[in-house]
Amino acid sequence: MRKLKYRALVVAIFSLTVLALLGFFGWRAYNEGGAWAAYQANGNIYRSGKLTRGVITDRDGEVLCSLTQSGAEYSADGLTRAATLHLIGDTAGNIAYGAVRQFRADLTGWSFTDGVSGEGGTVRLSVSAEAQRAAYSALDGRSGAVAVVNYKTGEIICCATSPGYDPIEAPETLPDGAYLNRAISAAYTPGSVFKLVTMAAAVENIPDLYERDFHCDGEASIGGGKVTCVAKHGDMKIEDAMAKSCNCVFASLAAEMGGEIMQNYADSLGFTSKIDVTGAVIAAGRYSGDKSDDIALAWSGAGQSDDLVVPMTLARYCAAIANGGEINELSFKAGEHGEKTRLLSKSTAERLGEVMGYTVKHSYGEDNFPGLRLHAKSGTAEIGGGKKPNSWFCGYIENEGAPYAFAVIIENGGWGIGEAADCARNVLNVLI
Numbered sequence: 001m002r003k004l005k006y007r008a009l010v011v012a013i014f015s016l017t018v019l020a021l022l023g024f025f026g027w028r029a030y031n032e033g034g035a036w037a038a039y040q041a042n043g044n045i046y047r048s049g050k051l052t053r054g055v056i057t058d059r060d061g062e063v064l065c066s067l068t069q070s071g072a073e074y075s076a077d078g079l080t081r082a083a084t085l086h087l088i089g090d091t092a093g094n095i096a097y098g099a100v101r102q103f104r105a106d107l108t109g110w111s112f113t114d115g116v117s118g119e120g121g122t123v124r125l126s127v128s129a130e131a132q133r134a135a136y137s138a139l140d141g142r143s144g145a146v147a148v149v150n151y152k153t154g155e156i157i158c159c160a161t162s163p164g165y166d167p168i169e170a171p172e173t174l175p176d177g178a179y180l181n182r183a184i185s186a187a188y189t190p191g192s193v194f195k196l197v198t199m200a201a202a203v204e205n206i207p208d209l210y211e212r213d214f215h216c217d218g219e220a221s222i223g224g225g226k227v228t229c230v231a232k233h234g235d236m237k238i239e240d241a242m243a244k245s246c247n248c249v250f251a252s253l254a255a256e257m258g259g260e261i262m263q264n265y266a267d268s269l270g271f272t273s274k275i276d277v278t279g280a281v282i283a284a285g286r287y288s289g290d291k292s293d294d295i296a297l298a299w300s301g302a303g304q305s306d307d308l309v310v311p312m313t314l315a316r317y318c319a320a321i322a323n324g325g326e327i328n329e330l331s332f333k334a335g336e337h338g339e340k341t342r343l344l345s346k347s348t349a350e351r352l353g354e355v356m357g358y359t360v361k362h363s364y365g366e367d368n369f370p371g372l373r374l375h376a377k378s379g380t381a382e383i384g385g386g387k388k389p390n391s392w393f394c395g396y397i398e399n400e401g402a403p404y405a406f407a408v409i410i411e412n413g414g415w416g417i418g419e420a421a422d423c424a425r426n427v428l429n430v431l432i
C-alpha cells in the first residue's frame with residue numbers, strides 16, 4: 001500500500017511538470033511566435049537573408065514598400081522613395097531602425113493559429129507620406145531633419161532626414177551621412193531653442209520670475225567671463241526676454257539656479273538619455289551642469305557650451321508643452337503608442353505655451369504663419385570653425401484636427417527664424 005502511494009505521487013509530480021512545461025511553451029509561442037517565425041533562417045519567408053512578404057504603408061494606406069520573392073519594391077515615385085527610405089530601410093541593411101527590420105514579425109503575417117501562411121502582413125506606419133515629401137523637398141538637399149509628432153496620440157507624423165537618396169537610382173557615391181536618420185540619431189548644438197529648458201527650470205525655481213525687471217546692454221559679466229547678445233535688448237520682463245531671445249537673461253538665470261537644477265531639468269525632460277519608442281530608439285543628447293566655471297554654465301542655459309539636442313527629442317518636449325505636460329510615448333506605428341509620460345506639471349506647460357505664443361506674436365509675426373495658431377521658438381546655434389550657425393525652429397500649432405508639435409534643424413542654415421522656420425511652415429501647411 002505504501003509503495004502504491006509513493007508511485008502515485010511520482011506519477012502526479014511527473015504529470016504536473018509536463019503540464020507546466022507545455023503551458024510555458026504555449027505561452028511563449030503565443031507571445032514570441034511572431035519573432036521566432038521572423039527568424040532569418042526560416043526559408044519559407046526569406047530569400048538570401050531578405051524577407052519576401054509583407055507590405056509597408058503610410059498612415060493613409062499609401063504603399064511605400066512591398067516585399068516580394070524578387071526583392072523590395074519601393075514606391076513608383078522617386079521623391080517618395082528618397083523621402084521615406086530611412087523609415088523603410090535600404091536593401092543592404094545600412095540604415096538603422098527601418099521598418100523592414102523593426103516590424104519584421106508583423107510583416108511575416110504570422111498568427112498563433114495559422115503560423116506564417118498567406119501573403120504576409122501589412123504594417124501601417126504613423127508617418128504621412130505627403131508630409132515626408134514636403135519635408136524632404138523643403139530641406140532641398142541641405143543636411144538637416146524635420147520631426148513632427150501628434151501631441152494627443154504620440155504618433156510620429158513626419159521623420160524626414162537629408163541628405164538621402166533614391167534607393168532605385170542611387171548615385172555611385174552617396175553623400176556624407178546618407179544612411180543617418182538625423183531626426184532621431186543625430187545630436188546638435190541647440191542654441192536658443194534650449195532656452196525652453198532653462199525657462200521650465202526658472203518657472204519652477206525662481207519665485208519672482210514674472211515680477212522681475214531684466215536689463216540687457218548687449219553683454220553681461222558672469223563669473224569673470226562675458227555673455228553677449230546680438231543687440232542691446234534694453235529693459236524687459238521675462239516674456240520679452242524669450243521673444244527677443246536674450247542670451248544675457250537666460251545665461252544669468254542658469255548661473256543663478258546652478259548646475260544641479262539645470263542638470264535635473266535637462267535629464268527629466270528627456271534630453272540626456274536614449275528614448276525607446278515603438279519601432280526605434282531616439283539617441284541621447286548631452287547636457288552637463290557640472291562645469292568648472294560659471295561662464296560655461298551660463299552659456300549652457302542659452303544652449304551653447306557643450307549642449308547637444310536630438311531633433312525628435314525636442315519635438316517630443318514641445319508635444320508635452322502642448323499637451324499639458326504629459327505625452328503618450330512616441331510611436332512609428334499608426335494607431336499605437338507607448339505609456340503615458342509626464343514631463344512637466346500642467347501649470348509649467350501652460351506657462352511655456354504662453355511664452356511661445358507671445359514670442360510668435362511679438363517677434364516672428366503671426367502674419368508670417370497664417371492660419372497656424374503657432375507657438376514657437378527659433379534657435380541660431382553657433383558651432384564655431386567659421387561655419388554658418390545651425391538654424392532651428394520648434395513649437396506646436398493649436399489645431400483640434402491637426403494637433404502637431406515639431407522641430408526642424410538645417411545644418412549651417414543661418415538664422416533660425418529664416419531657413420528652419422520656412423521649412424516648418426511648408427510642412428505644417430501640407431498637414432493642415
Ligand SMILES: [Zn+2]
Nearest residue numbers: 216229233246
Ligand atoms: Zn540681450
